[in-house]
Amino acid sequence: xxxxxRTRRSALALAxxxxxxxxxxxxxSPMAGAAPSASTSASTSTSTSTVxxxxxxxxRAFAESLGEGSWRTQVRTAALASDQIDLRALTGRTATRAGxxxxxxxxxADRRIAEAKGLAADTGSLLRLRLAAPSMRxxxxxxxxxxxxxxxxxxxxxxITAYDSRGRAHTLDARRTPDRPVYVVDIDVSRAMTAGLKTxxxxxxAQGLTTPRPSTAPTAPxxxxxxxxxxxxxxxxxxxxxxxxxxxxxxxxxEPWVSGDAEVFSIVSGFGFxxxxxVDTVDMPYLDNDGTTYYPNQILVNWSSYKYNLADVVxxxxxxxxxxxxxxxxxxxxxxxxxxxxxxxxxxxxxxxAIPASWWTNDPDYVDSWYTLANTSTGRLNGARANGWxxxxxxxxxxx
Numbered sequence: 001x002x003x004x005x006r007t008r009r010s011a012l013a014l015a016x017x018x019x020x021x022x023x024x025x026x027x028x029s030p031m032a033g034a035a036p037s038a039s040t041s042a043s044t045s046t047s048t049s050t051v052x053x054x055x056x057x058x059x060r061a062f063a064e065s066l067g068e069g070s071w072r073t074q075v076r077t078a079a080l081a082s083d084q085i086d087l088r089a090l091t092g093r094t095a096t097r098a099g100x101x102x103x104x105x106x107x108x109a110d111r112r113i114a115e116a117k118g119l120a121a122d123t124g125s126l127l128r129l130r131l132a133a134p135s136m137r138x139x140x141x142x143x144x145x146x147x148x149x150x151x152x153x154x155x156x157x158x159x160i161t162a163y164d165s166r167g168r169a170h171t172l173d174a175r176r177t178p179d180r181p182v183y184v185v186d187i188d189v190s191r192a193m194t195a196g197l198k199t200x201x202x203x204x205x206a207q208g209l210t211t212p213r214p215s216t217a218p219t220a221p222x223x224x225x226x227x228x229x230x231x232x233x234x235x236x237x238x239x240x241x242x243x244x245x246x247x248x249x250x251x252x253x254x255e256p257w258v259s260g261d262a263e264v265f266s267i268v269s270g271f272g273f274x275x276x277x278x279v280d281t282v283d284m285p286y287l288d289n290d291g292t293t294y295y296p297n298q299i300l301v302n303w304s305s306y307k308y309n310l311a312d313v314v315x316x317x318x319x320x321x322x323x324x325x326x327x328x329x330x331x332x333x334x335x336x337x338x339x340x341x342x343x344x345x346x347x348x349x350x351x352x353x354a355i356p357a358s359w360w361t362n363d364p365d366y367v368d369s370w371y372t373l374a375n376t377s378t379g380r381l382n383g384a385r386a387n388g389w390x391x392x393x394x395x396x397x398x399x400x
Contacts, residue, residue, distance in 0.1 A: 049321035050116040051187070055150035056161070058109050058127060059185040061102065062087075063148035063163035068098035072165075075099075076140055079131050079183065087185070088125040113187060118325030123195045125188075132182040132258055140181035147172075151186035151260050151320065160258050174256035186260045189318055190285060193263040196324035197281050203328030209279045209335060240304035241375055244395035248284075249293045250367060250388040261288045262317040264367060267331075268301055269347040270311035275340035277347060278305060279331060284315075300392065301373065308344040309375045314351045315367040315388065322365055330354040346371050348384070 066072045074094060078085050088110060091103040106127060114123045131140060132149070140146060147162035147170055160172045162182055172178050204210050250264075264287040272278035280302070286294050301311050316322070334354035338345060348369045355366060368383030375394060382389045 051113055051321040052150065052152070054109050054112050054116070055127075055185050055187070055320075058087075058106070059148045059150040059183075060163045060167060061105060062129070062183070062185060063165055064167045065098040065102050065165075066146070066148070067165040068096060071096035071098040072145075075129070075183075076143075076146075079129065080137060080141060083130060084188070085129040086125050086188075087127040087129050090129070113192075116323065117192060117196060117321070118199060118323040118327075119192065119195045120199060123192070126192055128186050128188050130184050130186060130260070132184045133177045135177060136179075136181040139179060144181055146181040146183050147178075148183045148185065149258055151184050152256055152258055155256070155259070157256050160256060174258070177257040182258070184258055184260070187320055189261065189263045189320060192320075193265065193283070193285075193318045193322075196318060196322060197265060197283055199324045200328050201281060203325060204279050204281075204331065207328070207332035207336065208276060209332060238399040239397050240302060240399075242299045242303060242395045242397055243301040243373060243375065243377060243392050245296055245298045245300050245390055245392055247293055247295050247391045248287065248388065250287060250290045251386070259319075262319040263287075264315060264317045266300065267314045267316060267351060268311055269314070269335070269351060270301075270306040271308055271340050271344065272305065273307050275307070277335040277338050279335065280305065299395070299397075300390075301375075303375045307340070310344045310372045312346055312348045312351070313370040313373055314348055315369065315383070316365050317367050319365065327355075344372070 066075065071094065074096060075085075075090070078090060087106050088103070091099045091106050094100060110124075110126050111121070113126050114121065131137065145165065147164055149160050149162035149172070152160065152174075157174045160174050162170045162172055164170065172182070201210065264284040266282040266284060268280045268282060270278055282298070282300055284296070284298070286296055300313065303309070303311075331351065331354050334350050335347065338347070338350060348371050352366065352369070366385075368385040368387040370381055370383060370390065373381070373392075378393050380389055380391045
C-alpha cells in the first residue's frame with residue numbers, strides 16, 4: 001500500500017469519526033462531499049423528548065456510516081439474521097473503518113439516553129437497530145440501499161424523516177410502509193423498563209411509599225367467587241388474598257410503521273397500614289399489541305399490603321422517553337401530601353396530576369386507569385379512559 005493510500009484511508013477514518021461524533025452532538029457536519037440535509041427533521045423539534053433527539057441524531061450518523069460498502073454489507077447481514085441488533089455490540093466487534101469510527105459515538109449516545117430516562121449508569125447498551133418491516137427483507141437482501149430513521153413515539157405523526165448515506169433527509173409517509181428498506185434506530189424498551197422499574201421502586205421506597213408489609217397479615221377476606229373460602233379453616237390459612245388478571249386488552253390504535261413495541265406497567269396505589277399512601281409497580285411486558293386479548297393470570301394487587309379493601313390502578317407505557325426518576329419524584333411530591341382520614345380516598349387523579357406536563361406531548365405515556373378496585377372485584381372492568389379492559393378474580397395465595 002502506498003503512503004498516499006494510507007494517508008487517504010486515515011483521513012477517511014478521521015472524517016467518519018468526526019462526522020459521527022458531531023452528528024450525535026446535534027451539529028450538522030456531513031462528511032466531505034455530502035450534500036447538506038435539505039430540512040431539519042420534525043423529530044428534533046422542541047416538543048420532542050431528549051431521547052427522541054438522540055435517536056434521530058444517531059440515525060443520521062448511522063446512515064452516513066453506511067457509505068462504506070464493507071460496513072453496509074455487514075449491517076445488512078446482521079439485520080437479515082436478527083430482528084433486533086445491539087448497536088454497541090455491532091460497532092464494537094466490526095473490523096470496518098466506518099463501524100469502528102462510530103463505536104465511541106454510540107457509547108456516548110447510550111449514556112445520554114440512560115441519563116435522560118433516569119436510569120443507573122450500569123444499565124448498559126440500550127440502542128438497537130431493526131428493519132422497519134418484514135416486507136422490506138427482499139429488497140434489502142437484493143442490495144437496495146437502505147434509509148435510516150429514528151423510532152417515533154408520536155402516534156399522530158403524518159411523516160417520518162429518514163436519512164441516506166450522504167446525510168440527506170427523506171420525508172416518508174408515516175401510514176404507508178415504504179418499499180425501500182428502512183433501518184430503524186430504537187432503544188431496547190424492555191431492558192430500559194426493567195432497569196427503570198428498579199429505579200422507580202428504589203426511589204419510592206426511599207420516599208416511604210413502599211412501606212414493609214405487617215408481619216402478621218389481617219384475616220383474609222372471603223372471596224365471592226370461592227364459597228368454600230369462607231370457612232374458618234380457609235380464612236385462617238397462611239397466605240394472602242390478591243386480585244388476579246385473567247385477561248386484558250387495550251384498544252387498537254393506528255401507529256406509524258416505524259414505531260416499535262411499547263412496554264406497559266401499572267402503578268397500584270392505596271393506603272398502607274401506617275396510614276401513608278403505598279405504591280406498587282406491576283410489570284406487564286406481554287402487552288405488545290393493541291387490539292389483542294392476553295391471558296396472563298398475573299397478580300395485580302396484593303391485598304396484604306393495604307389497609308383498606310380498595311386500591312387504584314393507573315396503567316402506563318414506556319414508549320422510549322419515560323424518565324423514571326422524574327416519575328418517582330412527581331409521585332412522591334403528590335402522594336406524600338395525602339393523609340389517611342379513616343376512609344378510602346381514590347388516588348388516580350393525584351397520580352395523573354403528578355405526571356409531568358411534558359409527558360402529554362405527542363404520544364401520552366398514560367394508557368388507562370381503574371378507580372376503587374375492590375378485593376372482591378370480579379369479571380370485566382372497563383378502564384375509565386375507555387382505552388382498555390381487564391377481567392379479574394380474587395385469588396388466594398397459600399404460603400407453603
